[in-house]
Amino acid sequence: MESHxxxxEKDWHAIDKHFKGKIIKxxxxxxxIPPGAxxxxxxxxxxxxxxxxxKYSLKLIYYKPLEKKLDDIYNNVQHGIASSNWDKLTMSACSKKARASQNQIHTSGSKSFANQQADYDDVKAKVELLRMMHPKISEKELEDEAFQKTMYRDEVPDRPVGYGLEV
Structure with missing residues (x-):
């Protein structure tokens, strides 16, 4: 039921505090339950x-765009659910289409592509500098050292990071 x-709402944090207080009550x-926050x-x-x-089970049972027309889906809502809220719940299909149409997907964290490219260029320049200073060291060792000095400032991260010339 919509009252419970x-x-x-798309996010739990967007739900009103008075509503959450009603849930606790x-x-x-x-x-x-013992008293206490x-x-x-x-x-x-x-x-x-x-x-x-x-919400997941509602969509699993009632939202089947491959089997039914969208008009039928929007008109066949479970008892107790407002049709306006049903529309909000099923908007994720539009979001999926929008995400699918993006040609550049940003999945590398908070660092922009431009900053990543600049760091990558810095690593390549350091590799060239180290190659001139240490001609007998292998290419992989040069790349690893340059990458570590550029990205981590000589601190090795706790977990592997898939970024740069090597992992």
Whole structure:
């Protein structure tokens, strides 16, 4: 029911605090929970998981664009769900199409492509400089040293990073 689970919201953090307070009150009315904010937070974490699972199961059962026309999908909404919120829930299909049409997908963290390219160029320049200084060292060792000096300032990261000339 919409009164217990607002399916129109995309993010749990966007749900009103008064609504979350109502959830905690309902949980406390039905279950014996010790008083305290930490127990309220745990109850809300569990409610968030249930909320996400409910939205997922709604879409799994009712949203089948390959089997039904979109008009039929929007007109056949589960009892207790407002059609305007159903529209918001099914908007992810539009988002998927928009993401699929992007020709450059930025999956490398917070660093822009331009800054990554500049760092990569710095590494290449350092490789050339090190090659002149140490002509007997292998190409891989030169690249590794240049990369480490440029990207990490001689600090080795805790986990491998897939960026640069080598991992």
């Amino acid at each position: 689970c607002p399916v129109g 309902d949980i406390r009315d039905r279950f014996v 930490e127990y309220d937070n745990q109850a809300l974490k569990n409610a968030k998981k249930c909320w996400k699972q409910f």
